[in-house]
Amino acid sequence: MSLTTPALAGKLAGLQSSAIRDLLELTARDDIISLAGGLPDAALMPNERIAAAAETALRDSAVLQYTESSGWPALREVIAARESAKIGRAVSSAEVFITHGSQQALSLLAEVLLDPGALVIVEDPAYVGALQVFRAAGARIVAVPLDSEGMRLDILEDLLAAGERPAVVHTVSTFHNPGGVTLTPERRRRLAELAEAHGFWIIEDDPYGELWFDRPAPAPVASYSPQVIRLSSVSKILAPALRVGWLIAPENVCRAVELLKQGADLCGSSLTQQITTDLLCDTPWLTTHIDTIRTTYGTRARTLVTALRTTFGDRLHCTDPTGGMFLWAEFTDTTDTTTLLPTALDTGVAYVPGAAFAVTNTTPTTLRLCFTTSDEATLVEAVARLSKALRVSAGV
Template sequence: MSSPSLSSSTVRPSRALSSIRGSAIRDLLRVTERPDVLSMAGGLPATDLIPSDRIAEAASRVISEASALQYTVSAGVRPLREVVADRDGTHPERVLITHGSQQALFLSAQALLDPGDTVIVDDPVYVGALQVFQSVRAEIVALPITAEGTDVDRLERLLSDGVRPRIVHTVSNFHNPAGVTASARTRRRLAELAADHGFWIIEDDPYGQLRFAGRSMDPIPGDRVIRLGSASKILAPALRVGWLQASPDVVELVELLRQGADLCGSTFAQLMTADLLGDSDFMTAHVSDLRREYARRAAALTGALRTDLGAVCGVEFIEPEGGMFCWLRLPGLDTAILLDHAVRAGVAFVPGAAFAVDAGLGDRLRLSFATLSPDQLTEAVRRLATAVHDLGRG
């Protein structure tokens, strides 16, 4: 399940590419395409909840204008920047539309980091962020994540010891993979430390609108925040529309860099997304449906975990309040070894080691409850329990 070795290639990779760790998740998805495997591995939104009919209506309206098939400005079409700005209470000049939020993260890193600059990430880490920071040859420092998000107390100690990060990255709502949400104290303290020490905060927030329990949180405040958003988790990944919100000087830097990457995004996809996001009645109803169904699926998963795994291996997890993931601990088990037994039993997950930077996460695993029905999730956990039994017998 590992990526092909770069050293075995006949092509000499750049130093930047040589430093990038392959994504075990992407490799795993290839293995779990078998129809007999119930996969809780991927971080995909539910295909059956994608509003395809409404997207088709938007496509039909937009394509009637030939200009929708033309190039657009590098910052993205004005109607979409206005919709995003209006939804988030900012100004269109502080918004840049990108080819998914992953591109926003990549361009931000390229615009702000030199090789050797320090970047602080959570541990476990969002693998896509780790790959981005490795690609620019940053010095990566990982802080074990807490129940309140980024460990701001440990960050403050690092700063007192002279560590000078250029960027601190976190997935603020329903962390991927840990599932936690940054508390109000964490958000406030991050903003204060950024103002005092001059680093940038990248607030990665693809899941914020998917809260189905608990209290909503305001974004991280302050002028040193680059906030990333996406249409992938609430509309459709294939639109490939994301955005960043930041101060105009950061937007200008990223826009300049973007011109050398792909000139601009798809005018057609951006205008479709503007049509969808700008329809407040539709979006209110659609997001409400997503929340309701994800709540049902999360409840089915956690109920089955308690029933089938609670007495067997003392499973530990935090009850999801939103997003798409549940982060588990199976004390005494190596989940990388467990995965082979699980796939044979017809179920898949992502071992915790795939998300580790420095922390020992061998007894952790990530489950996604988004793509399977409640009945399928119940069956998937039953198969996972079978795999645990098989591993114990082995």
């Protein structure tokens, strides 16, 4: 008797594994300097402070119980206060929804806001996690390119004038991943105006906003319109393993997200949410902790930029990071970074080719570099290895 194998859902046919996650498996070797992963530096994570908060939390057995689907109430109050200060208006705890990292927030929002075939505007190059979510939702994705001031709103306006009607515009507005740029205040205001004029949601993905180097980031896009849904997490300022993210949205959106989350995982972890509450409430400690991260990452970013420009000169152009974790670079010759990658790995350095972030048109000469997990000497050595890889590939 022959067996008929059950089929998987058709929507899986168009999905691909993240090229970055796949690359991380290849770069786990000790002999490779990885500038590929978007990881915060584990050495800067507050292990002892987290342990102390965990010990305190565990004195109350309630932290081992299920919590509300919308999140630990005390944490929602803390996030509401922090977001109120950033946005410049009062955010109530009813507008705060805690999720299992901000990626879950994005996934749940896609289910709430998008019907199959709905148009989503993303930036080009695009955040890979957003592409995975929107493709899984069956959205039609159109990319708008970035320049040094963020999303090209003139091109977005042309799309709107041509009759396109997005349901959602997604932006990593501050210290863009992977583009390394920040949307200017003027463009933030204009994007909000366009959302209100044409009736679309803006999802402002902001995991890096507190990681500024020399001056604070501009006011969030959410400062200019109630049609902006903000996402963030503590992964970059505390630790990814806490798995605490959130969205800030109108109450009706939060309630819709709640219905879906109940069907996905019921609720998040009371324990890690209480730990996070403790750390976020300890303002003097938190301020010093984040300042240390900013100083360290800022020094590393400047070191990497200097090494790249000293080594490659006009052959490579790169952004000047003012915060965040990444810089975006482009070879000015015909260097194909996807083709170069195996040779780079052989010489002991890893990066992410720009093609991994492309929506439609690939950019073969581009690459993303992460500067957070290596000290200055290691970053200089990484650039030297990249230079060697280019020589090897050219047969020099």
